[in-house]
Amino acid sequence: MSKPLRVGMIGYGFMGKAHSNAYVKVPYFYDLKHRPVLAALCARNKEKAETFAKNWGYESIETDWRKLIERKDIDLIDIGSPNNTHKEIALAAAKAGKMIVCEKPLAMTTAEAEEMTDAVEKAGVPNMVWFNYRRVPAISLAHQVVEEGRIGKPFHYRATYLQDWTIADDVPQGGATLWRLDADVAGSGVTGDLLAHSIDTAMWLNGPITDVTAATETFVKERVHQETGKKQPVTIDDACMFLAKFANGSIGTFESTRYARGRKNFNTFELNGANGSVHFNLEDPQYLDFFEYKAPGAAEKSPDHLTGWRRIHVTNFEHPYMDHWWVPGCTVGYEHTFINALADFIKGIETGKPTQPDFRNALQTQRVCDAVLASGKDGQWKKTGVSL
């Protein structure tokens, strides 16, 4: 008999759907001792919350997250609301002894993320941050390849995260739909929203980032704010580029923008080492590109005319997560990254081996984001203070 894991989900937007879908599907694809129960959906608009709850099968709704946290029948609080709400909700949930899974970026600032990390550790509650891209099978395979020592001494890390949806200067900012363009709600622009993902992946694959120097730009200086109806200064970074030094001696470049015409979710990385390289692009998510150098005289050396990049279709049973899905050659997609992450979190509760990234791990990403934003202001190199 599986044990119920009673979920209180906060937010019914993009992530509210992605997470609800994961709670529904995870028991069908993973053999776990806990089975999520959609106990309550929380959002401020009662009617919309009711519609969402009915559609997804939530047992009840709350319109105030404080009420949700007070409830004794909730085991897990899932924070799927905008960034400026994460801290207060997480602190209250930790105090109430709830497990917490929180969307990224963990917080608005490093100071907030430190407070949240202290709170969950003091309360001893299981916690995770939804850096779901770690659970793309091809990205997990890249991690495995690095762990197996196939890249050798790393020299270069190169990441991009490009989109194109804010180019028009009549796109408004703020309010329920465009809070991402309002730094009071989002904390920052592409740095916290997109580069946080790239930084999490980079440090997972290539270790701590110790130093950064950045350039940020806000291309459209004023936009109509949806709450006031008035033109107001745009306070987010529309684009950010930074150079990074890693603790292992390698160096990196990171670039993110929402002004790259034609790019939708162009999240890529390449890691080059002495013995090999890996390359990935989220717009082509089934593939990991791998180059393996064989030194002259190596036993398994390929003939020189056959040496080249290998395109691995990451759908075999032996690839990360793929033994839970379809037969080889049949692909999985975006939604599966959340299901895989949730399965790992639940396994973590069951084995007592906390799943990564937890709050402490995500705090390190926040440190890099803050150092990047600070450098974007004065152009100086900054120490990140990351400790992994």
Ligand SMILES: NC(=O)c1ccc[n+]([C@@H]2O[C@H](COP(=O)([O-])OP(=O)(O)OC[C@H]3O[C@@H](n4cnc5c(N)ncnc54)[C@H](O)[C@@H]3O)[C@@H](O)[C@H]2O)c1
């Ligand atoms: N892991 C990822 O890839 C990924 C992708 C998108 C968003 N996110 C993160 O998820 C979070 C939510 O983003 P989204 O795209 O789902 O946003 P969204 O605007 O689609 O949804 C936000 C939801 O939060 C609700 N909400 C806002 N304030 C609230 C409050 N005080 N109490 C209760 N509910 C409240 C809104 O009603 C809405 O349902 C953000 O932190 C964002 O950065 C992560």
